[in-house]
Amino acid sequence: MNIPFNELRSGYLAQQSEIDAAVRRVLESGWYILGQETAAFEVEFAAYCGAAGCVGVNSGTDALHLALRACGVGPGDEVITVAHTAVATVAAIRMTGATPVLVDIDPNTYTMAPAALAAALTPATRAVIPVHLYGHPADMDAIRTIARECFVIEDCAQAHGAQYKGRPVGGFGDLACYSFYPTKNLGALGDGGAVTGNDPELLEKVRLLREYGWTPQERYVSHIEGVNSRLDELQAAILRVRLRHLDANNAVRRRLAALYDEALPAAVKRPSERPDAHHVYHLYVIQHAARDHLRARLAEQGVGAGIHYPVPVHLQPAYQAGQLRCLPLPVTEQAAREVLSLPMYPTLTETQVRAVAAAVTGALQDAAQT
Numbered sequence: 001m002n003i004p005f006n007e008l009r010s011g012y013l014a015q016q017s018e019i020d021a022a023v024r025r026v027l028e029s030g031w032y033i034l035g036q037e038t039a040a041f042e043v044e045f046a047a048y049c050g051a052a053g054c055v056g057v058n059s060g061t062d063a064l065h066l067a068l069r070a071c072g073v074g075p076g077d078e079v080i081t082v083a084h085t086a087v088a089t090v091a092a093i094r095m096t097g098a099t100p101v102l103v104d105i106d107p108n109t110y111t112m113a114p115a116a117l118a119a120a121l122t123p124a125t126r127a128v129i130p131v132h133l134y135g136h137p138a139d140m141d142a143i144r145t146i147a148r149e150c151f152v153i154e155d156c157a158q159a160h161g162a163q164y165k166g167r168p169v170g171g172f173g174d175l176a177c178y179s180f181y182p183t184k185n186l187g188a189l190g191d192g193g194a195v196t197g198n199d200p201e202l203l204e205k206v207r208l209l210r211e212y213g214w215t216p217q218e219r220y221v222s223h224i225e226g227v228n229s230r231l232d233e234l235q236a237a238i239l240r241v242r243l244r245h246l247d248a249n250n251a252v253r254r255r256l257a258a259l260y261d262e263a264l265p266a267a268v269k270r271p272s273e274r275p276d277a278h279h280v281y282h283l284y285v286i287q288h289a290a291r292d293h294l295r296a297r298l299a300e301q302g303v304g305a306g307i308h309y310p311v312p313v314h315l316q317p318a319y320q321a322g323q324l325r326c327l328p329l330p331v332t333e334q335a336a337r338e339v340l341s342l343p344m345y346p347t348l349t350e351t352q353v354r355a356v357a358a359a360v361t362g363a364l365q366d367a368a369q370t
């Protein structure tokens with residue numbers, strides 16, 4: 001058996017003629033940075049998200065960094081997020097000079113626990129970043145109610161197309177940040193990211209920040225201190241193709257997830273989907289105390305599995321020098337020991353899902369015997 005954890009090449013081949021045509025169009029246009037493709041993608045992606053506007057940037061990390069800066073976050077401020085996330089979320093806060101404050105998660109959705117957020121607020125809290133982890137929306141109404149004095153910036157890097165109470169994620173805070181890293185539900189063939197939102201002033205600030213504070217009327221004059229974080233035309237053209245397939249691909253992920261739910265052994269904790277949520281299964285994450293055994297047995301049988309994430313941010317070597325403030329994180333620490341991500345991508349087949357589920361069943365049986 002050979003079922004890799006992820007398979008990007010088959011994803012390209014499934015859309016090869018459309019992607020090749022888009023790439024060729026850009027190559028022949030003679031315009032490679034911030035042109036028509038980026039502008040068109042920004043309009044199309046904003047419409048998809050139900051947002052008033054979108055600014056394409058170089059990565060999801062930059063999207064978070066620039067969104068925070070647009071909200072005026074800087075040294076002396078605190079920004080609350082979760083420890084159970086991609087390190088990018090916390091790295092972006094540190095890039096502004098603010099202090100990340102890490103709170104615990106809900107054990108079923110693995111997203112920010114509203115009660116933990118309430119306990120972490122201080123007069124220095126300037127912003128809150130809920131992460132729609134694995135493709136499942138955080139509990140935005142509860143979070144917004146608790147954080148009503150702060151900016152709320154949604155980290156949607158794993159949740160393109162996910163919904164909360166019937167509306168797309170990204171519309172529940174002041175700004176929303178996306179990554180188009182190749183493995184994401186909407187992935188480029190290189191780096192990319194975007195900030196979406198409904199407040200024209202905040203979006204304009206992000207637009208200035210992404211290119212040294214220049215305005216379209218006055219290039220080479222910096223009105224505010226910015227950075228270089230542009231989305232390039234090739235990636236934008238590829239993303240326009242992929243956006244057209246996003247809903248169909250998310251539907252495939254949901255079908256494969258339902259099949260896993262049905263085929264996995266009872267002892268495995270499956271992902272849950274709150275009744276008000278539409279999960280897009282960026283990752284299909286199970287939980288079991290014998291996780292390490294399970295992963296090793298799957299590897300022996302040719303099944304790739306990942307861990308998202310093995311070391312919570314507050315326990316990582318780079319963050320041991322007092323850069324963070326942490327609240328108690330028992331749910332996060334248990335998740336780090338027990339979660340396992342099974343293969344999940346639109347070109348995975350139902351037969352492969354059944355084979356992975358059977359391999360999990362076999363691995364748990366021999367765990368019980370040893």
Ligand SMILES: *Cc1c(COP(=O)(O)O)cnc(C)c1O
Pocket residue numbers: 058059060061062085086088089131155157158178179180181191192193
């Ligand atoms: C991928 C990811 C990011 C960062 O995106 P990059 O494009 O890799 O910089 C941020 N937050 C979360 C939750 C992610 O999964």
